[in-house]
Amino acid sequence: MEHHALTHLRDLVVVGGGGAWPPRATYRDSWPRGLRSYDAVYHAMEASFVVAESSVDNAYNRKLIDSFRSRMRSELLHHINLAEVQSTLERAESDPETCPQGAWLGYWLCMSFLRHSYRWGVTPIVSEAQDEQSLEFPEELEVPWRYLQQHFGTTSPGGCMTSLMYANLRPDNCLEYSVTVGMPEDHQSTEFWNTKLIAEMEERVLPMYHHFAHAIAFLDAGDAAAAGAALKSANEILKSAFRFFFSTMVDATLSQEIWLAYVQGYQGWTLGGVDGISGGQSLVFRTLDAFLGIRPFPAPEKEALHLPSAQRAWLDFLRDYDIRATVKEREVGEDVTTQLEALVKQLRLWRMGHMRRMQPYESVRRPERKTMTAGVSVVDASDENQMIEHLKRQLGERLAQTV
Incomplete structure (x- = not known):
């Protein structure tokens, strides 16, 4: 094909x-x-x-x-x-x-x-x-x-x-x-699992990317049944990947005390108004948002800061195709719509869970530094509690957009 x-x-x-x-x-x-x-x-x-x-x-x-x-x-x-x-x-x-x-x-x-x-x-x-x-x-x-x-x-x-x-x-x-x-060893293990978690998530969802691409191809070929089956398989893969994520993001694997200081910190940047690494740079979440038409889309110049051109081309194609709008316009059938809404539901549940799970990691007291996340530089917060409220507002905004 x-x-x-x-x-x-x-x-x-x-x-x-x-x-x-x-x-x-x-x-x-x-x-x-x-x-x-x-x-x-x-x-x-x-x-x-x-x-x-x-x-x-x-x-x-x-x-x-x-x-x-x-x-x-x-x-x-x-x-x-x-x-x-x-x-x-x-x-x-x-x-x-x-x-x-x-x-x-x-x-x-x-x-x-x-x-x-x-x-x-x-x-x-x-x-x-x-x-x-x-x-x-x-x-x-x-x-x-x-x-x-x-x-x-x-x-x-x-x-x-x-x-x-x-x-x-x-x-x-x-x-x-x-x-x-x-x-x-606990420092080295936390550093390893921080990278392993991110990289293995991508490895686990690569078949989901294939199902997304095939679902689009099937729709354009007029085969709604095959598109629905591809999306059903994608949902199963995503469910397994999210289980892996939450089973790995635990203190026994990623130490809360160590992660903020020895893993998150150096990945920041803060110079010239440019931020460092953010979990939002993970392609799996960008792909889900792009595929499902979850807006607002990032400004091209903002995305170009950290995402290589091949990744952006993939995301831009998914956004331009806008599968949910396409399905609605073509009146494809209930099965495809049901599977797409199931993907949205999974992403909402992940964002709610992540909002809770990240709080103890980001709230560790580190008096040698200002409150900061690697992805949004120094935060205008006088202490860790205000920092968490800032992050909750940011994540809450994205959760509200995940519909």
């Missing part, structure tokens, strides 16, 4: 994901030789990024941040030949055989970790870094970032769900890069 829906899904997986979904990154030894030294720089710095106990002394934290950045600049100067990097990236862009998509993804991952660690200077993050209004990055981190933005079609100066999380889970079920090196 050939259809635009299937073409966009194929592009998402093959072009955007390196042949797999979630994206399949490859690491240092697969990169063009001129780029591999960045991996050495990150590993030279990783153990000094994290601290076991945070300080609330701004002067001390400033010295810590400045020292870390100074050492990274030295490592970059020592290891990186910028002219070689630039020529390597130009060759990679013009000749895909020299740098397959998986290698691009792995290199993007490495550069994202380098930029986020340079941006914060220490993790858990501290208010001294949050207060910064601007930051000049070394050219060794700036020049390749512009090539990465062009290649993936993103505009954010920081990492995103794809570059910091999807690409970080290796085939052997380990993280390629970590911000908890040298920390106790």
Whole structure:
């Protein structure tokens, strides 16, 4: 069967994901030789990024941040030949055989970790870094970032769900890069499961994406029964994925005390009015909203900050098709409508459950930093309770739109 829906899904997986979904990154030894030294720089710095106990002394934290950045600049100067990097990236862009998509993804991952660690200077993050209004990055981190933005079609100066999380889970079920090196096992386990949860959700719902694409193709072919069957299968897959989500997002797997400080914090950005990672960047929820016509849709320039072009093309196709409006207009039949409404109901239930489940994670007291979520930067809240009320209002608005 050939259809635009299937073409966009194929592009998402093959072009955007390196042949797999979630994206399949490859690491240092697969990169063009001129780029591999960045991996050495990150590993030279990783153990000094994290601290076991945070300080609330701004002067001390400033010295810590400045020292870390100074050492990274030295490592970059020592290891990186910028002219070689630039020529390597130009060759990679013009000749895909020299740098397959998986290698691009792995290199993007490495550069994202380098930029986020340079941006914060220490993790858990501290208010001294949050207060910064601007930051000049070394050219060794700036020049390749512009090539990465062009290649993936993103505009954010920081990492995103794809570059910091999807690409970080290796085939052997380990993280390629970590911000908890040298920390106790519960810190490393929480970091692992935070990435594993997000990446495995995408793996579990990939068949649902196929059912969505086939449902559209069946509708256009006039086969409402097949479309209804595809949507019924999609509902079953989504139900299983949501069960996995809530069974994993528990304190035994994702420690509440550790998650906020050692996992969520460094994924933020806050410079130049740009936010960091948000759960809303997960493609599964974007896909559900786009497929079901749940508005308002994000502004294209906002979505382009963090979502690669192949992901946006898939979402834009689903929005333009607007299956619920199409079904209503064509008077397709009750079964298709019933299955679509069941998807909406599942998404509403997930959003209600997530609103409750996230509160203990986001409300942990961290006196070394201002109230912040990685996805919405510093929040205008004097304490954690006001912060939770702010988040509940935001999530409540999206829940009200999920109809």
